[in-house]
Amino acid sequence: MSYISEDDLLERAREDNVQFIRLQFTDVLGVFKNIAITKDELPRALKGEIFFDSSVIEGSVDNRIEDIYLKPDPSTFVIFPWRPREGAVARMICDAVTSHGDPHPACSRQILGKNLRMAESSGYVPRFGAGIDFYLLQLNDQGKPTLVTHDEAGYCDLSPADLGENARRDMVITLQDMGFDVSASYHEISPGQNQIFLKEDDALHMADNIATFKFVVRTIAQRHGLHASFMPKPFSFFNGSGMHLNLSLWNGQQNIFVDPEEPFGLSKNAGSFIAGLIRHADAITAITNPLVNSYKRLVSNELAPAIKGWSFQNRNTMIRIPDQRDNDAQVIMRSPDPAANPYLTISACLAAGLEGVLKEITPPQAVEEGLEMAPVLQKLPGNLSDSLTMFENDGYLHNALGSYLCDCYLNCKRKEWNRYQAQVHQWELDEYLACY
Amino acid sequence: MAESRIVLVDADPILRKNIKTMLTKLGYSIVGEAVDGVSALKLVRSRQPDLLVIGAELPGMDGLEVAAIVHEDKIAPVVVLAGSHSQVLLEKAKVARVAAFLMKPVEEADLLPAIEISLSNYQEIVSLENKIKEMQEALTARKIVEQAKGILMETLNIGENEAFKRIQKQSMNSRVTMRQVAEAIILTQNFRK
Known part of the structure; x- marks a missing residue:
């Protein structure tokens, strides 16, 4: 697996004129989800500060609500080849973590890691x-x-x-x-x-x-x-x-x-x-x-x-x-x-x-x-x-x-x-x- | 110019018939017709025309969505025929980088120059884009080779010329590009860290 530093990644995004980044993750049922952010949000996203409602990975919505934080894996950064070069769109695959930074128990990617x-x-x-x-x-x-x-x-x-x-x-x-x-x-x-x-x-x-x-x-x-x-x-x-x-x-x-x-x-x-x-x-x-x-x-x-x-x-x-x-x-x-x-x-x-x-x-x-x-x-x-x-x-x-x-x-x-x-x-x- | 091959798409059969007559008279060849966006996309992919003339308002996938894909995949220039010039439509046309935007009903006097200019501009855009791509690749390759050269100079304690020569020699001996040799050097260096 290739490791790429945060600075390298920001530079690459800038060089390739990336405008939007899709943060992708998989819910319990195997559905690929994503949240789109603008390039200005990228540094914040890399620090794992983008959060969402946990029901999105649990596969069902109930009355309990808990925040999950998306922790992107920089090695999965890739630019979608079918989008125009002027205003490129990239993606990163994320792990879902709790507000304490622990793996969220419904995050199947981290269960594979374990x-x-x-x-x-x-x-x-x-x-x-x-x-x-x-x-x-x-x-x-x-x-x-x-x-x-x-x-x-x-x-x-x-x-x-x-x-x-x-x-x-x-x-x-x-x-x-x-x-x-x-x-x-x-x-x-x-x-x-x-x-x-x-x-x-x-x-x-x-x-x-x-x-x-x-x-x-x-x-x-x-x-x-x-x-x-x-x-x-x-x-x-x-x-x-x-x-x-x-x-x-x-x-x-x-x-x-x-x-x-x-x-x-x-x-x-x-x-x-x-x-x-x-x-x-x-x-x-x-x-x-x-x-x-x-x-x-x-x-x-x-x-x-x-x-x-x-x-x-x-x-x-x-x-x-x-x-x-x-x-x-x-x-x-x-x-x-x-x-x-x-x-x-x-x-x-x-x-x-x-x-x-x-x-x-x-x-x-x-x-x-x-x-x-x-x-x-x-x-x-x-x-x-x-x-x-x-x-x-x-x-x-x-x-x-x-x-x-x-x-x-x-x-x-x-x-x-x-x-x-x-x-x-x-x-x-x-x-x-x-x-x- | 040799007979240019055109795909024509619009939901209105009368408009299609009129335009087809005009285009044929002007010496173009119509290689396909469609009435909706999905069929238009398939037609453009299979016929690979020199130009697409498409109505903006179509059932299902609209003409400007098709135009955007045709632009992104660099298939052909697109001339859009629209019933209005609303701000929304114009924005979408800009995003799709359409070659020309004509209002319905279309006159022969407008259509001919729009098509001719679209065709000739497109040739130039394509060749410029290819040049840019080549230059970008050369630039990236040079950056990588520079970095690898630095690593060799430091680790083997040799001069810049010698480092370059060694990369070049390795590239010739193993029949891969200098960029690939340089990438391998950088990768190896990363392992040592």
Whole structure:
């Protein structure tokens, strides 16, 4: 991570003629928020003197009010490349602290920081990459998104079938201008579905990058007259959108998932890490698949990563191990979707995996059968309510994420589930109205 | 000038028809037409015209919002056709750096010079902007190389010329720019602190 001094930053802002700075932060639910300040406020902001109402990060507004202070991380200072040079706009990602300067318990970015320090104290540093799917959808003449996809192309198709290519290229160039390491971008399997892969980086960077990524992709899509949707499953009959996390664990220069002496060239640590993930899989799902809609992506089909298990080739397991070995060996978490809070997702996966490593848990056998054959107990929770219950009962994860944050999260998510349950849906009318 | 390619956007079909007739008669080629802002944006991106003629008042995303994006992404100069010249509209037109602002109904005698001047000014703006960018990059690179030179002079106890030569040599040997070599030197120095 690069450290940049306050003076350097002020000078850079002056040189690049920055007029506005957006202070960005992520709420408990994973929504990227921002407060815009003028350049004159920048020195005050750098001292962490900009404050706001805490409900903005807790995800719900209640009668209690408490101030939070935004503490910007100067290393995240970047100028938005799509804004004009005369009057540039920059951003910094912030931590939320209390008036005493302590981390606010609902600030997921600092919870990730805490988990990273825990891992480091045991001698482990994780690295994460992320492959994120999204749909490019048409806007109607009023500028509102429709369910019409942008093209009729398929897996890795070339233009002219792939009309999103222009927009996607612009996204990749913008991300690179902002210092992102984008390793691949291509058309996904379903019409209008795209994927961009963010290359492995340290965990905090990757979480910041995922949050920024979604915001940049939406902005650029809009500038192309399109809407980019990260909704996990916008179409019943097309594939859902996932957020695959490629993770590896390092001790200095050594990827500790590798051991040429062991079967498959994978170390005992790799197995234990997977075992930890599987042990907490049900509860993690409440974080990695946070919407009512997320679970529509996990229902039976040949691509749904809904089995609590691992494999080399089975696309139905939540964990897959690709063929690369040596320092490229990694574990791919396939179940998360892009609606998840990246800080909490990475925290939860890391904490669960580390428990496996530290307690040397033995992993189960690889699962080769498809989802149809899997017993119920081997599947991830079938809906948000079930996963929230599992999450509520997982003391270890509660401890890793902090009970204050978990309470905020559960509170918001339970309400979301109840709102969904209170609605009569079109499907029910179609299915039952005439029959009963 | 070779036949310039123009995209024409307005919600009013009669106005579009009239302007299209004028432009075609004047020797321009209309490469696309749209009635709303979102379609205009898509059209401009896919056709990459030499100029955009767009109505200010459009359903959904308005013409000046489109003009701002077209300016920021340096796609083409924009001629705006407006039904009023309210202060709000003028402010937005300034922010979007439109090349010309014409009042409806549009006369051929106004349209031709507006388009011709927009096209020729735009060429110049683009080439000036590129020059500025090049110079800025050269300046930044020089600052970084200077800083790296200072580090080498101090740590290796060598003269300025020698320090410059070493950076240059390293740059040639490893086939990267002198700026990249200098950045690596500064980064290494930061580690020592």
